[in-house]
Amino acid sequence: MEKPADTSGDILHSLQDTPYACSSVEELCGGSGNATYRGKLSKSLHDGADTVIIKHCEETCPKVPHLALSTNRCITEREILTAIQESPAGRVSHKDVVVKCPRIHHYIPHEKTLILEDFPHDSTLHDWLSNTDADRDATTLAALGEALGTWLMRFHVWSESAAGSLSGAVLANTNSTGKDLNRTKLQAVKRQCDDKKVRDYAADLLSSAPKPGDVVVHGEFSTRNILIQSSLNNPDRPPNCSLAIIGWETACYDLFTRDVASMIAGLYMQKHFSGSESAMTVLQAFVANYPALSEEEAYRTVAQVGENLFHWGAYAPETHTEEQVQTIVEYGKALIIMGMEEDREGVLGTFLRCLLEPAARLDV
Known part of the structure; x- marks a missing residue:
């Protein structure tokens, strides 16, 4: 090679x-x-x-x-990060949390190389939440989730209006990087599940072409693509957190629920594999601060969360057990079926009841 x-x-x-x-x-x-x-x-x-x-x-x-x-992903990342700086999603402040996106300093087109702003950070949010030995304040965790919900809402509102100006780069990325990513995800479902209904539904979910109602989505919106810098452990500074949203090369056209489901699934898997109650506190606050979904949107999100659970490899520590894997795969299968069949009673019996009953958001 x-x-x-x-x-x-x-x-x-x-x-x-x-x-x-x-x-x-x-x-x-x-x-x-x-x-x-x-x-x-x-x-x-x-x-x-x-x-x-x-x-x-x-x-x-x-x-x-x-x-x-495809190297289209480099062009897409550059165009989105350039445009987003002047948008309502360029910088979001919520309580003591600031959410930002890196600035593009320079671009070398013939080398497909981006020079980006570097964020001083403690770790990814994924690693930060997986540290179950650390004492995480519930108020701060809730503020983190609320800030992410607010930021994602502003990004989706902006991306819907900005879709036209970004259409060339994003459409090319949707038809290249987006298809490659979805193909990999579909293979993961087929490899781990022999239920024809689930496999067919996942194929439909992951193989559809851009359509009316789609917005520009991040594509891989999860705690693994968020950097955190926190002063919580420094008694000489006021408590605050800064989050940076990175990993924009997967941006594409899709329904906005893709980003919502990706974040929910990632946080839930941190609880499942690492026992992180902090992740569930962030999840609850994230859902509470993102606009309420219609029933159709909620069921689609449930199914998409289920599909995401088949990609557990990125979230499982090396110490994971086979039982944990089997449990998360079976749960993913069950959620896809609940979403596909719009099984209200089934969903209300899961942690995703907060998507159908806003009052339940207080009790994740």
């Missing part, structure tokens, strides 16, 4: 004549199809920042060498 062109030396060379010249770079984990680095700037930026994130879009994935990846 051909070796990727961008080594750390290539990165340093490509930036040497820009304001983002770096004295060194450190390779990071940036997804299966990206070579991602943190660059130490030779000269600090006007805002005092002395590091940037360098994200190079690869056409192949080392884990799946036979899979060709």
Whole structure:
């Protein structure tokens, strides 16, 4: 297989004549199809920042060498992050929580390389919530969930109105990266479930073309794509949290419930695999602060949450048990059937009752 062109030396060379010249770079984990680095700037930026994130879009994935990846995702990420800065979703403040998106500093089109704002952070929100040894304040956890619900609502409202101006890049990404991602998800369902109804419904859910009513969605909206910086453990500073929404290369056209379901499923899996009650507190507050869904939207979300549970591998720690896997897969199957059949009584018997009965949001 051909070796990727961008080594750390290539990165340093490509930036040497820009304001983002770096004295060194450190390779990071940036997804299966990206070579991602943190660059130490030779000269600090006007805002005092002395590091940037360098994200190079690869056409192949080392884990799946036979899979060709479209570089449309780099263009899509650039266009969305550029447009979102001036939108109501560019920065959202809620109580002591600020939710932001990284700025694009620079773009090298022939190399498909983005230079992005670097956020000082403690960890991903996923890792932060999975640390069950830490003492997490319920009020702060609720504020985090509320802030994410508010941010997602503002993003979806904006993305619906901005869909036209972003249509070229997002449609291309929907037909390339979006299809690749959905194909992988469908294979996960088929591999773990032999129920024809579930498999057929998942195929319909994951194979539909863009249609009226679709908005621009993040595509992989989960705690794994959110960075958190918190001062909660610093007694010399007032308590506050800053969240950064990253991982925009999967943005595509879809129904807005895709993002809602992705976040809910991820938080629930953190509870299931890591015993994180903190994740459930965030989940409750997230649902409570996102606009109430119609019954049709709620049932679709239930089914989409179920479909997401088949992708447990990204959330399960190495210490997970086979019993945990079997339980989450069976629950995913059950939720798909409940959503597909609009089984109200069934849904009301699950943690997703809050989607059908707003009053239940107080008792997740």
